[in-house]
Amino acid sequence: xxxxxxxxxxxxxxxxxxxxxxxxxxxxxxxxxxxxxxxxxxxxxxxxxxxxxxxxxxxxxxxxxxxxxxxxxxxxxxxxxxxxxxxxxxxxxxxxxxxxxxxxxxxxxxxxxxxxxxxxxxxxxxxxxxxxxxxxxxxxxxxxxxxxxxxxxxxxxxxxxxxxxxxxxxxxxxxxxxxxxxxxxxxxxxxxxxxxxxxxxxxxxxxxxxxxxxxxxxxxxxxxxxxxxxxxxxxxxxxxxxxxxxxxxxxxxxxxxxxxxxxxxxxxxxxxxxxxxxxxxxxxxxxxxxxxxxxxxxxxxxxxxxxxx
Numbered sequence: 041x042x043x044x045x046x047x048x049x050x051x052x053x054x055x056x057x058x059x060x061x062x063x064x065x066x067x068x069x070x071x072x073x074x075x076x077x078x079x080x081x082x083x084x085x086x087x088x089x090x091x092x093x094x095x096x097x098x099x100x101x102x103x104x105x106x107x108x109x110x111x112x113x114x115x116x117x118x119x120x121x122x123x124x125x126x127x128x129x130x131x132x133x134x135x136x137x138x139x140x141x142x143x144x145x146x147x148x149x150x151x152x153x154x155x156x157x158x159x160x161x162x163x164x165x166x167x168x169x170x171x172x173x174x175x176x177x178x179x180x181x182x183x184x185x186x187x188x189x190x191x192x193x194x195x196x197x198x199x200x201x202x203x204x205x206x207x208x209x210x211x212x213x214x215x216x217x218x219x220x221x222x223x224x225x226x227x228x229x230x231x232x233x234x235x236x237x238x239x240x241x242x243x244x245x246x247x248x249x250x251x252x253x254x255x256x257x258x259x260x261x262x263x264x265x266x267x268x269x270x271x272x273x274x275x276x277x278x279x280x281x282x283x284x285x286x287x288x289x290x291x292x293x294x295x296x297x298x299x300x301x302x303x304x305x306x307x308x309x310x311x312x313x314x315x316x317x318x319x320x321x322x323x324x325x326x327x328x329x330x331x332x333x334x335x336x337x338x339x340x341x342x343x344x345x346x347x348x349x
Contacts, residue, residue, distance in 0.1 A: 054297035058306040061290030064283045066310035069144060070317055071280035073135040081258055082132035084272035085280075087250040089128060090243050091273060092281020093288055097239035100289055107234035116232060120225045121245035125253075127218040128246075130211040138208025139325045141318030141335070144311040145184040146204070146212045148177045148338045151305055151345055153220030170345050173305070177341025183334025184315070186327060223304050227295050235292030305345035312339035 072085060134143050152174050185203045203209060229238045254272075259265040271277070287307075294303040315335045318324045 054294045054303070055306075057290040057293040058298075058303060059290075061287050061294060061303075061307055062310045064287040064290070065307055066313045066317075067283040068280055068287060069135075069140065069310065069314040071283060072132060073140045073143075073318075077277055078136040080271055080277060081268075082129050082136065083250065083253050083258060084268060085132040085135075085277060086125070086128035087247070087254065087269075087272045088274075088277040089132075089281040089284050090125075090246045090250060092278050092283070093239065093285040094243035094247060096282060096285030096289060097236065097243055101236040101240045104234055104236035107237050109237070110232040113229055113232035113238075116225055116229045117238065117242050117245065120222055120229060121242050121249065123218050123222050123225075124242065125246050125249045127215045127222065129253075130218075131215045134208045134211035134215065136208075138206070138212065139318055140322065141315040141324055141327070142185065142203070143208060143212045144315045144318070145181050145335055145338050146209065147216055147219075147311055148181050148308055148342065149213070149216045150220050150223070151177055151308065151342065153217060154223060154304060173341045173344030175341070176344060177338050180334045180337030180339070180341055183330050184327070184338060186331040186334070226292065230292055230295055235289075235296060239288060239292060302345065305342045308342040309339060311342070312336065 068089070072089065077085065204213065226238075229242070233241075254268050255265050259268040291303060291307065294306070312335060319327070319332070319335075
């Protein structure tokens with residue numbers, strides 16, 4: 041029998057850790073898309089994100105204790121670690137090359153892909169209302185890709201598709217595909233062990249993968265390797281990893297209480313906050329009114345998905 045730890049008090053108890061996850065996911069996106077760290081290689085920034093997660097996962101495991109571990113856990117976590125390592129490097133490249141307000145709405149495609157991958161990997165199901173949320177999200181993603189040009193109206197209906205093929209957008213598309221698979225692997229791994237144990241093991245695996253990549257691809261000499269690690273572990277970079285650590289702890293707790301699509305849908309609410317930050321605080325691009333409406337629709341679709349349970 042699969043051991044699944046639960047935290048039920050009320051049916052919506054999962055909303056508390058999910059809210060923490062959403063807030064700190066927003067902070068993570070804003071931090072790692074800052075231009076003053078864009079000169080640091082994508083691998084080093086991804087290493088910092090993973091190191092911050094591991095630092096917080098270790099005391100979480102100390103509190104939770106070592107669980108019963110099922111044999112399939114090691115297969116799941118090994119595959120997961122490789123996929124997530126690739127995804128994080130691609131994510132950092134996307135942050136450096138694209139506008140935050142344009143990149144983040146693309147991540148909502150994960151919800152649509154989850155509709156395909158989730159029934160294949162878990163027993164979770166999605167209602168008709170959930171599918172309506174997916175359609176609203178897809179429309180929002182399309183509209184959010186329009187950009188405004190001086191003296192012109194954005195009437196080219198194929199423009200959003202061309203935008204998706206630009207640098208930064210290609211990477212985020214690949215990240216979205218990988219995340220649609222790893223989100224399901226999260227739950228399978230937690231069911232085969234525990235959330236805390238899963239986090240410590242997967243991030244330990246990923247740290248070794250990143251160290252290998254940095255050693256053989258970025259800094260082949262011992263001195264260069266140590267310098268690269270100092271840059272990656274610098275506080276101005278590592279703070280984003282700590283924020284991500286809080287995000288994933290909130291996520292694994294939420295996954296023990298709710299189906300995968302709804303946890304991820306709630307996490308996607310951070311996309312609205314991050315996109316609006318990029319538009320109005322950073323002013324990273326100009327979009328027509330229906331582009332802004334698209335961002336809001338993508339968030340609305342996530343809300344519909346979240347509460348269609």
